[in-house]
Amino acid sequence: MSPSTSALILVSAVLLLSSATTSAYNVTLILEKYPDYTEFNNLLSKTGVADEINRRQTITVFALSNGHFGDISSKKDDVQKRIISTHVVLDYYDVTKLKQYNTSKGPLTTLFQTYGQAKGQQGFLNVVVKEGEVFLSSAVKGASMDTKVESSVASQPYNISILSISSPIVAPGIDGALSPASAKQPNAPSPAGEGPAAAEGPKQEEASAPGPEGDGGATADGSSELSPNANSAAVKQVMSGFGLIAAAASFVAGL
Structure with missing residues (x-):
């Protein structure tokens, strides 16, 4: 030869x-099918967060529909990236799994935590389940617990889950304008035993159990499955x- x-x-x-x-998967191509998330999709591409998502095998994206960005679009590019990266969790969660979330595991780890820029608990999210509804907040002490998980946009178990949320999750101090002490108190306090985990020493996320092979059709929370694992x-x-x-x-x- x-x-x-x-x-x-x-x-x-x-x-x-x-x-x-x-x-x-390709998060940009997935979101292109949903016109209500055009602005969020554009922001993922603009900040480079989309590329970072696509390099991972297991991810959850908390997406904002058009018109639900608050004042994120008016912030500097680097601040936009920090905020959007806190909407990306390094594990697979659909609505059903979040409703069963055990707070003893500690807060959820976000993509922002991997940047080495997070101060205190800025790179983590707390989960509270109240009367069958799931609420999210930054794990920074005093952060407002008023972001609600509304529905599933798309999912590909057990690689990527895209969930729609009611409002941005902005960690106090992440834009350089606030300090943790000045953040408002949670608007949706959790019942006893279901409050956010202690801020110090978040535990490592447990690996998601593998889904059944060849499992097609609808997922447990009613969203359409894009392809098998x-x-x-x-x-x-x-x-x-x-x-x-x-x-x-x-x-x-x-x-």
Whole structure:
């Protein structure tokens, strides 16, 4: 076999590995199907948060419909990115799973926490379930608990869940204009035993249980499932890609 043919095999193996590690979803393409979320989708792309979402395998996005942005659009670009990244949780949650959320696990970890810019609990969200409704807030002490999870927009168990919320979640101090002490008190206090977890030392999120394979149709919360879980297939493709690369490299070295 000629050197040029060997090189072609090696390039093909690299391309195979690259395709195997591609995300199982594209949040921008998903939201393009829903005109009510055009502004939110544009903001995800503008800030680069969409690319960061697409590089992950398991994610929940709390999306704002058009006209529910408050004053986010008037803030500086870097502040917009900080705020939007707190609307992205590093685990899969649909409405049903949130309603069963156990506060003893601690607050939810957001994408903003990974930036290394969060002060105190700015990178975490608290969850309160009150009379069958789910409310969210920043885990910063004194943050307002008035953002309600309204419905599921789209989901692909157990990779991505997009949930509609009633108002922005803005951590006190995240825009440099507020301090945690000046934040207003929660508007929707939780009943005993269901309040936000203590701010210090959030526990690590437990991994989501894998869903049933070949599970199509509607999800548990009534949203439409986009496609089956692609994690196991992607892992097999990655291992296959590494095997091809190793074999091609060994062959080229022997020429």
